[in-house]
Amino acid sequence: MHLKAKTPYALLLVGCHFHDGPMRFPSEDPEFPGLLIAIDDGLTVNEHLIIGAQKVLGPELTGKQIEIHQEFDAPVGLKSGHCATLYLATVSAEHKLGSKDWSTMPDLIRGMPKNRGRLAYLRAWQVLGGALEDNVKAFEIDEIAKNLRTD
Numbered sequence: 001m002h003l004k005a006k007t008p009y010a011l012l013l014v015g016c017h018f019h020d021g022p023m024r025f026p027s028e029d030p031e032f033p034g035l036l037i038a039i040d041d042g043l044t045v046n047e048h049l050i051i052g053a054q055k056v057l058g059p060e061l062t063g064k065q066i067e068i069h070q071e072f073d074a075p076v077g078l079k080s081g082h083c084a085t086l087y088l089a090t091v092s093a094e095h096k097l098g099s100k101d102w103s104t105m106p107d108l109i110r111g112m113p114k115n116r117g118r119l120a121y122l123r124a125w126q127v128l129g130g131a132l133e134d135n136v137k138a139f140e141i142d143e144i145a146k147n148l149r150t151d
Helices: 045-057 105-111 117-128 141-148
Strands: 009-017 035-038 066-068 074-077 083-091
Touching: 009 045, 009 117, 035 045, 045 066, 045 083, 074 117, 083 117, 105 117
Parallel strands: 009 083
Antiparallel strands: 009 035, 066 083, 074 083
16 A cells, blocks of 8 residues: 655556456646646545545446555656656446547657657556556657667
8 A cells, every 4th residue: 555655746557447448547738647636744645545436437437336456656857857657547347438639658759759758658558458467668769779779
């Protein structure tokens, strides 16, 4: 369980089952997709994440219906210069929520700047795909090319 915050802000990627298609994710900023949540010391991180999700998805959803993936968190630098921690959650499949205007994970990642910030989102996508148990890493192509050069 995420108890103490590692950064003053959390970015929550919350996947919602929209009809019978792929999961869709509410987002406030295309450069840093997800829901930005300010963290204070009064609540645990999980409590902040659930409250943040309820503000967008509706207060009728409880912590039992919003599954926060406890095995995932990743640091992300915001354009304001602040640091945030990216967290991942999914809403129970029986709750068909969301909007067709919300993006799928591939669309979110395609819309982001091509820099290191995307790696955390690629890791989140791997977790959703069940690859957490595998020893899989995501790299930007520029990093691979740099490491392969023999000058």
